[in-house]
Amino acid sequence: MIELQAIRWGEPYESLDIDEVKHFYTGEPVARVHTVGSGIVQRDAKKAKFARRALQAISPADLIAMCKKAGELFESGTLQVGDSKQTPEDFIQQQSATTGMPIAMCQANVTKNAFVLKNIDTILDALTRGLDLNILARGYGEEERGVTVSYQAQCDALGAVLPSNSPGVHTLWIPVIALQMGLVLKPGSSEPWTPYRVYSAMVEAGIPRETFCLYPGAGADIGGAILSSCRRSMIFGGPQTVQQYSGNPKVQVHGPGFSKILLGDDCVDDWEQYVDMMADSVYRNGGRSCLNTSSIYASRHTKEIAEALAAKLGPIEVLPPDDPNAGLAAFTIEGAAKAIWGAIENDAKASLVTDMTSQYGERLVERDPVAYIRPVVLHHASIESDSRNKEYMFPMVNVVECPQDKMIDAIDYSLICTGVTNDEELRRDLIACTEIDRLNLGPIPTPQVDWLQPHEGNLIEFLYKNRALQIG
């Protein structure tokens, strides 16, 4: 069993409160994590400026080189993590063991996180839209056109309250170190693995250890302390969390994505061409991500689309986590899967809704003490159906029949929207729609991220203020 002490600006801290992180199925302890209370977080926050100073002492170019090396180490190195040596295989096994995610999915997320580190220069180039990082480092500089520009850092360290359910989201905070800001992280209760391994890889690669805090502990207590004591933080949570922090300039909140695919009238008759793209958008990463499609809108053929998706997704079985074909993750919170399935069954009873996957066997698979839900496709005959935009943490999609001219109003918030259309008017409407965050024009799966575009919640806009600076 691995022992993970809290990290306070690079110093391991032995707590008297120790939580065991357990195997999702057997209940065997996999890690002992030292948890801390909010007072420690608040007290340490006063030293955040030292983290920034330590990073400012290193040039952006050197930091980028270190991050790239950290990416290699994260992906392939044997690292000292807590009191143990951890190989990449150990990491994946441990992550799968405590989260219930299939090994293959854990492996995919390793690749994704490592990619960001190994390509940090191009990713920062995308995030900054080509800005010379030395301008960010110095606080100001001159653009090619001879104008002085200034970007003021809004914090010394970014706080992040991390989830347990999707290791892919770590790509969002990983670039921060290269921007010369420290990291104050609260690992997810069953997924401490990624933040600890990233920390180890970065330190091994030469990043000063005093730029990191890792605080395992009670969600609300530590999370609240991070959000109140860091001038900029990100948090992951459900709709309630999103609502709570919505409009708070200090907090970037990541919640359900309600991502969608819209088939325009000009393309919908060719719907069969897009079935694989749609199924991939629903199923990739176990359907757990905010990037996964939760609703598909079209004006006609919706029943056939739903049937085709059900035929592809419905037969997918629950497989052991170490099976390379396993694509469904367990719900590890007692009663969660049953409650979600109950809610879906209830929605499916509505007159406008049809469960298209019912013919493919039982959806709720209980394997005490955990449970799974096999993919679900619901058909909604009209936008009058209240449940048409619901999202759950497994492959579940609503196929909604909706006239094209009503789609923009009906979709509500969408983190990602893929518009399959060449209709210029619909494209214009999609571009103008403020409910859509990232827009894909053309048949691009919603989970597909173009790292050369500023992605979900642009970090630079969040961490820096573009302001005037005059030199006399």
Next chain:
Amino acid sequence: MSDSLQAAVDQAQEQLDAHTIEIVRWHFGDDTGCPFWLEKKRELNFDPLTEVKCFADLDKFPDFEDEWLRGGPVRRWVPQGLAHEPVYVFETGGTTGVPKSRIAMEDFRTDYSNFSDTLPDEYFPPGSNWLMLGPSGPRRLRLAVEHLAQHRGGICFCIDLDPRWVIKLIKKGWMDHLEEYKKHCIDQAVTILTAGHDVKCMFGTPKLIEQLCLELENRGTSLAECGITGIFSGGTEFTPQWTKFCVQELFGGPPEVSGIYMTPTYGNTLMGLACSEPVTKENKYKITYHAPQPRAVLQVVDFDDTDKVVGYGETGRSKLTTLTKEFFVPGFLERDEGEREPPCEQYPWDGISGVRPFSKLAGGTTVGVY
């Protein structure tokens, strides 16, 4: 167990048995008992006046339901034998609905006078003034701490803190408001501490002590610099880890180094104060409470069979019995759990350590600002 400790344990048990008989006779006596218990007597299948001959006989009573404390008339709890005394009413909860209430005359003074005897004069100098950094309003604690200060020859300064509003803020998710309210409370405390009132002692809950220390640190000062030498604190979030952090980092070391002594306590409106054995780095900041027997008794009982005390070191639910002439509470199951601890020289009766919210109820417990 040494012979002397065993003798002390036996003596304490005898005293408790005798006290139990006396208190039960008082509360169920037709001329002295309160309307509530006299009425309850008719429902019992035994006669408490003749069939309670020792503390263990209290198991004959059904578990005390705290719902009985909700609503009036409050006079039904006033023993006829004390009807001529001025009566206080103290409340708990009350964020929504009718709060639970408890009547008192002198109990809170007696409990805190007794508690005063456990405080070391070196760190709680007689005659020094106090700060009550805790809830105001219809709370026993506010008057009790003021009495403690007066009993020790000092004057007590208080702040305004409405815990019911705090719980509402948490439930509404208004965390910014919560932060501001916290600051508002701490500002009041800092104002008192820096106003030249010669405050050396204070009561504070862990959360408030923590916030006060952090704020003083922000202002470039500390509790020690403000003159605080003795703190008595209480609350279920009083964990060994928090104590370690507090002593090592917020105070700057153990009493002999920092000059600040803190004693944890456990209690509520229904009972007096359970005191702690000394808490030190050497015992890993373990906190063990002993009730103020015979006025109150804490037992650690089996989760399912609540008449059965668990073995030493084993985990169980905290069960409280209050035995004073003002108030009789047989076998009230607290919302806490912990481990049963053996008697010690200072407190020759059982204790409880590791007190924390009862795990099966934990989700329903909200700890607010204080």
